[in-house]
Amino acid sequence: MKKLWAVVLVLGFVTLSACGALQSAPESEAETTIATPFNAPLSAVMQYRIKRDFNRSATVIIDHYFGSYNDSVALMIRNYDSNFTMATWQQEIAGFVFHYNDGQSITVWSNGSFYSLPKAYAQGLLTSQNINEIHRRHQQAFPFMY
Numbered sequence: 001m002k003k004l005w006a007v008v009l010v011l012g013f014v015t016l017s018a019c020g021a022l023q024s025a026p027e028s029e030a031e032t033t034i035a036t037p038f039n040a041p042l043s044a045v046m047q048y049r050i051k052r053d054f055n056r057s058a059t060v061i062i063d064h065y066f067g068s069y070n071d072s073v074a075l076m077i078r079n080y081d082s083n084f085t086m087a088t089w090q091q092e093i094a095g096f097v098f099h100y101n102d103g104q105s106i107t108v109w110s111n112g113s114f115y116s117l118p119k120a121y122a123q124g125l126l127t128s129q130n131i132n133e134i135h136r137r138h139q140q141a142f143p144f145m146y
Helices: 002-021 044-054 117-122 128-141
Strands: 060-069 072-079 089-093 096-100 107-110 113-116
Touching: 044 060, 044 072, 044 107, 044 113, 060 128, 072 117, 072 128, 089 117, 096 128, 107 117, 113 117, 117 128
Parallel strands: none
Antiparallel strands: 060 072, 072 107, 089 096, 107 113
16 A cells, blocks of 8 residues: 555656646736745746756756846746756856856856856846946845855
């Protein structure tokens, strides 16, 4: 009987996991917003588009949202099963030094493409004022790194 319950539980978990991975896009921007840091909601539609562009075949997690700037969104995003090294490192952009405690860094999504933060700045997707704001929000999210 215990084996039967174990099989039922495993099948139920697999079914629930599959249902979460097959979510469709919300109907409208106003339909739903998901709470993000800094009281700046990132709509469910925008989250769906970003996740779709990041990786169409895996469960994608937006760990941190650092704001939208023009047509660009600054965030920390990863696949569900991503592993990162546990080493501290720094990255300087426009005179601002970002501190990280693992291999995950800030990514910029713009018009369906992803850029590293320095590349987004170098290509003119973000201004130095945008970098300043992202840096401020990053410090708030990771005060132990500053």
